[in-house]
Amino acid sequence: MAExxxxxxxxxxxxxxxxxxxxxxxxxxxxxxxVIMGGSGxxxxxxxxxxxxxxxxxxxxxxxxxxxxxxxxxxxxxxMRRGWGITYQSGGLFSAMTxxxxxxxxxxxxxxxxPADRAAIIAYKLALVGLDGYQDFYPSEISGGxxxxxxxxxxxxxxxxxxxxxxxxxxxxxxxxxxxxxxIVQIKESTGATVxxxxxxxxxxxxxxxxxxxxxxxxxxxxxxxxxxxxxxHSDQPVVRQFLAREASTAAQEKTx
Amino acid sequence: xSQAQPAEFExxxxxxxxxxxxxxxxxxxxxxHPDYRELRDELAVISAPELVVDCSALGTWDSVLMAFLxxxxxxxxxxxxxxxxxxxxxxxxxxxxxxTAVQPYKPxxxxxxxxxxxxxxGELLRDFLERSRETLAFIGEVSIxxxxxxxxxxxxxxxxxxxxxxxxxxxxxxxxxxxxxxxxMILAYLGAVQLRQFGAEIYVADLVVIGxxxxxxxxxxxxxxxxxxxxxxxxxxxxxxxxxxxxxxxTMGVSPVEFLxxxxxxxxxxxxxxxTLYANLLGVIGGGIVAGGMGITPLMYMNEGxxxxxxxxxNVGLLKSVIFGALIAVAGCRxxxxxxxxxAAVGEAATxxxxxxxxxxxxxxxxxxxxxxxxxI
Ligand SMILES: Nc1ncnc2c1ncn2[C@@H]1O[C@H](COP(=O)(O)OP(=O)(O)OP(=O)(O)O)[C@@H](O)[C@H]1O
Ligand SMILES: [Mg+2]
Numbered sequence: 001m002a003e004x005x006x007x008x009x010x011x012x013x014x015x016x017x018x019x020x021x022x023x024x025x026x027x028x029x030x031x032x033x034x035v036i037m038g039g040s041g042x043x044x045x046x047x048x049x050x051x052x053x054x055x056x057x058x059x060x061x062x063x064x065x066x067x068x069x070x071x072x073x074x075x076x077x078x079x080m081r082r083g084w085g086i087t088y089q090s091g092g093l094f095s096a097m098t099x100x101x102x103x104x105x106x107x108x109x110x111x112x113x114x115p116a117d118r119a120a121i122i123a124y125k126l127a128l129v130g131l132d133g134y135q136d137f138y139p140s141e142i143s144g145g146x147x148x149x150x151x152x153x154x155x156x157x158x159x160x161x162x163x164x165x166x167x168x169x170x171x172x173x174x175x176x177x178x179x180x181x182x183x184i185v186q187i188k189e190s191t192g193a194t195v196x197x198x199x200x201x202x203x204x205x206x207x208x209x210x211x212x213x214x215x216x217x218x219x220x221x222x223x224x225x226x227x228x229x230x231x232x233x234h235s236d237q238p239v240v241r242q243f244l245a246r247e248a249s250t251a252a253q254e255k256t257x
Numbered sequence: 258x259s260q261a262q263p264a265e266f267e268x269x270x271x272x273x274x275x276x277x278x279x280x281x282x283x284x285x286x287x288x289x290h291p292d293y294r295e296l297r298d299e300l301a302v303i304s305a306p307e308l309v310v311d312c313s314a315l316g317t318w319d320s321v322l323m324a325f326l327x328x329x330x331x332x333x334x335x336x337x338x339x340x341x342x343x344x345x346x347x348x349x350x351x352x353x354x355x356x357t358a359v360q361p362y363k364p365x366x367x368x369x370x371x372x373x374x375x376x377x378x379g380e381l382l383r384d385f386l387e388r389s390r391e392t393l394a395f396i397g398e399v400s401i402x403x404x405x406x407x408x409x410x411x412x413x414x415x416x417x418x419x420x421x422x423x424x425x426x427x428x429x430x431x432x433x434x435x436x437x438x439x440x441x442m443i444l445a446y447l448g449a450v451q452l453r454q455f456g457a458e459i460y461v462a463d464l465v466v467i468g469x470x471x472x473x474x475x476x477x478x479x480x481x482x483x484x485x486x487x488x489x490x491x492x493x494x495x496x497x498x499x500x501x502x503x504x505x506x507x508t509m510g511v512s513p514v515e516f517l518x519x520x521x522x523x524x525x526x527x528x529x530x531x532x533t534l535y536a537n538l539l540g541v542i543g544g545g546i547v548a549g550g551m552g553i554t555p556l557m558y559m560n561e562g563x564x565x566x567x568x569x570x571x572n573v574g575l576l577k578s579v580i581f582g583a584l585i586a587v588a589g590c591r592x593x594x595x596x597x598x599x600x601a602a603v604g605e606a607a608t609x610x611x612x613x614x615x616x617x618x619x620x621x622x623x624x625x626x627x628x629x630x631x632x633x634i
Contacts, residue, residue: 095499096601111286120293120324127327128355133362140499140598159286159320179358186355190348191319 011060085155284322421524441543465544487589491610494593529582
């Protein structure tokens with residue numbers, strides 16, 4: 001098997017002395033759509049921030065294509081980050097820029113396209129998320145779901161290698177979130193990118209995820225790793241099966257009650 | 258195919274019924290590729306009802322090709338030409354499907370106004386009146402909220418008031434100390450040079466005491482507080498506006514003026530006189546330092562200064578400080594509450610708060626001085 005695209009090794013995450021999760025070790029392979037699951041507040045966004053280098057780990061290492069990210073210096077990190085596209089839980093769009101300017105910024109920074117080419121690429125990226133024509137709108141002038149999609153358009157501006165999404169489909173209607181799932185799959189298939197996302201949406205977990213990890217808030221570590229469809233049937237952890245089969249959880253509770 | 262092929266397109270019009278667009282080569286970022294505008298002009302003149310897009314000779318591709326194809330697709334749709342892909346790579350096909358699933362949004366056409374239209378005098382006046390009206394309305398709201406506070410039916414929280422008092426008072430002591438000592442020294446220098454010509458250096462003490470108490474102590478404090486606290490108020494409220502926090506307060510059934518604005522204004526109005534007293538004291542000391550350097554002993558300085566000191570001068574300064582405090586807080590809060598919902602708008606609000614506050618200060622100071630001059634205080 002090929003070398004893991006992202007490898008997490010014995011990672012312990014803490015804010016100050018408060019440990020959020022400890023001893024996380026897992027691989028994310030190239031071309032995976034990898035989902036980070038878990039109850040609210042278990043540390044999913046925190047794990048994502050560690051993968052992005054926004055928070056330093058308390059212990060452990062994160063490797064990208066075999067190179068340590070944790071021990072890399074600032075320049076090396078910037079080089080690694082060049083191939084990433086990221087959306088944040090609350091959008092992260094620049095509120096003082098129009099959507100076109102938001103998408104244009106990475107193109108301006110890292111490519112030498114002419115202005116006309118940039119405009120064409122912006123139109124294409126916005127069209128992918130169904131927002132062509134909204135170039136001159138400010139983030140405050142569009143809806144929350146549109147903001148999520150605009151953030152996605154900015155994330156894919158440079159055809160990234162790895163895409164990180166924090167709850168991309170939260171707050172979207174079922175049809176849009178289905179379209180978003182399709183889009184993520186299309187982008188992944190056509191560019192071969194690896195996708196790492198935090199999500200609670202069971203339809204998208206089962207629809208598109210190829211691998212996943214479940215973080216448990218009580219034991220403060222990962223308690224399941226693998227394809228979510230298999231975990232639903234065969235996980236030895238009842239919490240994971242309950243999480244993945246929402247209907248069954250009430251049944252399980254009734255049985256124990 | 259190791260050698261990169263140049264990207265190019267060719268449009269062949271076979272007969273009246275169909276046209277073929279052939280794409281060849283590697284359409285990737287960092288390579289020369291055709292500009293869509295060339296195709297647009299050619300495409301605009303064909304009359305075929307159908308355009309076949311042939312990609313059988315296409316090499317590698319990325320967003321550059323997709324952007325090109327999407328423009329082509331959109332033009333075809335606008336001109337009712339049927340877009341017929343032939344041998345599109347699987348990925349291109351699917352991405353194009355996603356990108357064209359939703360029709361582009363066409364914003365309603367807007368009449369563009371030339372820049373000089375904005376210099377219209379009537380419009381400027383209307384703008385100014387509109388702003389004044391808004392400010393008056395804001396002051397009205399604040400007054401109502403204050404009245405409610407007096408009646409004890411207000412949603413103002415005492416904890417907030419205390420926090421803002423702390424921010425506006427003790428936290429400002431360091432900067433106020435620095436500015437007021439220096440201003441006292443400057444006053445003394447200015448006066449001493451003139452007074453020495455008459456051999457009346459000793460009156461520097463009078464000049465510093467009266468000048469500081471009536472005017473400079475309070476004015477400098479107010480300017481510092483406008484830059485410090487007024488701007489902070491605008492930025493805080495502006496950020497809350499951006500985060501929809503103010504919407505949340507409104508929908509909780511609480512007036513944002515009572516909840517956010519009143520404690521801020523009260524805190525500044527209460528702290529300003531105290532800061533002014535402190536600034537007065539340090540200003541006089543600063544003047545004394547300079548006077549000492551000119552051969553006036555501290556004792557002489559204090560004696561002379563004491564004669565100049567009167568309750569009237571002190572009270573004039575304190576009255577001004579209350580008024581200035583209210584003006585700074587109103588300017589800051591108004592700018593924040595009316596801020597737009599973006600990071601740039603918050604910055605503008607903070608700037609506006611400081612500029613307006615200083616304009617208010619100078620106008621109010623001049624007006625108060627003129628009135629007192631007339632009444633002879
Ligand atoms: N900046 C921070 N400083 C201190 N503690 C934090 C910080 N950010 C998050 N936490 C804590 O870390 C824990 C995990 O937070 P995190 O945001 O990662 O949760 P999450 O799994 O993403 O939850 P959700 O599904 O609600 O987004 C929480 O208990 C939170 O209190
Ligand atoms: Mg989160």
